[in-house]
Amino acid sequence: MAVRTPDPDPDESGEGALPSDPLRGVGTAGGGTANPAWLSDVELAEARRRIPMLYVEAVPVRTDGVGAVTQVGILLRATPLGEMTRSIVSGRVRYGETVRDALFRHVENDLGPMAFPQLPASPVPFTVAEYFPIPGVSAFHDDRQHAVSLAFVVPVTGTCEPRQDALEVTWLDPAEAASDALAAEMEGGRGTLVRQALASVGALR
Amino acid sequence: MAVRTPDPDPDESGEGALPSDPLRGVGTAGGGTANPAWLSDVELAEARRRIPMLYVEAVPVRTDGVGAVTQVGILLRATPLGEMTRSIVSGRVRYGETVRDALFRHVENDLGPMAFPQLPASPVPFTVAEYFPIPGVSAFHDDRQHAVSLAFVVPVTGTCEPRQDALEVTWLDPAEAASDALAAEMEGGRGTLVRQALASVGALR
Amino acid sequence: MAVRTPDPDPDESGEGALPSDPLRGVGTAGGGTANPAWLSDVELAEARRRIPMLYVEAVPVRTDGVGAVTQVGILLRATPLGEMTRSIVSGRVRYGETVRDALFRHVENDLGPMAFPQLPASPVPFTVAEYFPIPGVSAFHDDRQHAVSLAFVVPVTGTCEPRQDALEVTWLDPAEAASDALAAEMEGGRGTLVRQALASVGALR
């Protein structure tokens, strides 16, 4: 399947947005309205070809009364080209932003303000996923950049109302979430990431 | 300071209770009322001298909106001899019981039913603490037995009303919880465990 | 397939050996020659029906020059009934023994003295596997007992010469080791454990 970027950030002027992003005007000079430390579209595109980009990713889960994972939330997204693809919560860490704040921001962006996520107390991810622009270097692939992602399992206790380009959250049981069928639909190799997430919580068979 | 056992379990007939435990009658034949797979007091005392006992421990914490630890809950307990000592949530895993269920049971026993703990999604502890009857083998010591404890950080969101022999929960900030002064008051070397817990969540300086 | 015990320990008088174990005399009164703190066969069999037994397990791996896992070592064992089955390094922690010492002892028992294992610096396992005598409670099953196992990935740099009842070590690449075919041959659900081990080192696809 076509691979797309982990983090279009379409609501952020000049911060990670693709020039071709249909949800924002091409002409908005990013640096103008945002933090001056942030990058314009051109600068960000340039940096993406030169520096590893730091990302956070979250696999949303539902847990039972004693913390065991019962369901995994998979996002359905529309790509800028109108294609449908499956993914997880994913986005870039901004300059000056803590990893926790970035994780919270992207969970809220993708799952809505009523998801009530329980961010982990530990800053240690369950894995570090390395996305390379050339396929085959690792399990993960991103046409656009070299991205290194800190990936977390995040229990959510509220109601998910996807925002932005995430159209829907589908809740799957662990066996479905680990299936080859789902992996084939997920972008950039994230089926592997979901399996590693399940393994980290003892829910992979 | 005098060292006492991690898990008096005084409310459980024949399951981990000390013969000298003031909260229960010495004459209650443990095996009678409990699961037949469980042990009488005599059998348990015997097993403690022959087999490593499996424990779970929990360091209760309060977290802020993005999951960072802001406070650590330390229990004040009265020992069977009337001495005051500081500890954390600690108790034995029973035959047939999952680690999660044991963790939930002991958190509820020590913090009350309104603590609303968020048990971790991952079954991996932040450390494995080994208690030996002879001091100096490891950082941890238990006169009574060789115990191996799976230790977890557990955020609690509700109100703690200590039950059983836990008299009080004191909430300390991370710096106080890591202090030498607190470590000196904690039983069995658990000051070390609290520091390791803080380190695991990035809150040890 | 038939399920067998994680740790026959056939070379240890009265320490974990099955009464039916063909490699040792039934009449050797275990307690006589061993550490008095250890258990006779009868006592151990009794304890196994009353107390969770603490185990360590090791998934042996070969790594490349920068630490990435390239191969997984799977043991071929003969059961007491002469059946062939696949497993990993597995054994009980003795009274008074550290988890590290137990891990080293069982790796050496199963892989021989020239395996040169690199035991992990961290005492934290990649997962905690819970074996119950009743199938279906968890992913892991052991007819004989309730066992809780701390499972580690252990790189070995030398030559493996299986001893005891391990007949052979087969080195598989990560994809083979994670396959359904292998999982079906492994005892007690350990195919799941191998997958979780691979996930923990980023080698599960």
Added chain:
Amino acid sequence: MAVRTPDPDPDESGEGALPSDPLRGVGTAGGGTANPAWLSDVELAEARRRIPMLYVEAVPVRTDGVGAVTQVGILLRATPLGEMTRSIVSGRVRYGETVRDALFRHVENDLGPMAFPQLPASPVPFTVAEYFPIPGVSAFHDDRQHAVSLAFVVPVTGTCEPRQDALEVTWLDPAEAASDALAAEMEGGRGTLVRQALASVGALR
């Protein structure tokens, strides 16, 4: 004490080197000799003010026969200003480079080719250290940039011969390595990182 950067990379044209670095000529146009994807000095300095930089760090340790940490290696460095400071292995991940390769490269740069490091099988760091240019945001501080570091404990089995600007490796026992005295000498808050490393291997008291 004065804070300096985690990664001078003085041997790399245009890759992380400080313009004021005494070990390389100021005039070497970085982009010329290096991978075209890499950055010139000016570009890198610019990126450092706009994007979080991804780093790896390693706490070198010596272990005993069963993997327990017995000593911690602390580097003595001379800063560009001639000041002496203590640190650990630290450096930037380059565009297109895996985290493992970066870790190996920086360990070899700082400890020499005969250190024989055992890089961890798992890609998961013991902690994620966040360095901000403004002191007080986190435990870690770097005047020059916002850096996010994946920190690993790396056992070394050979002989360390520091290269580049690392003048010496001092081996300390865990208690010394965790002391306030050492922490006061370490740059950018790395005393905290050493303590977290010790905690992760069960060697912090």
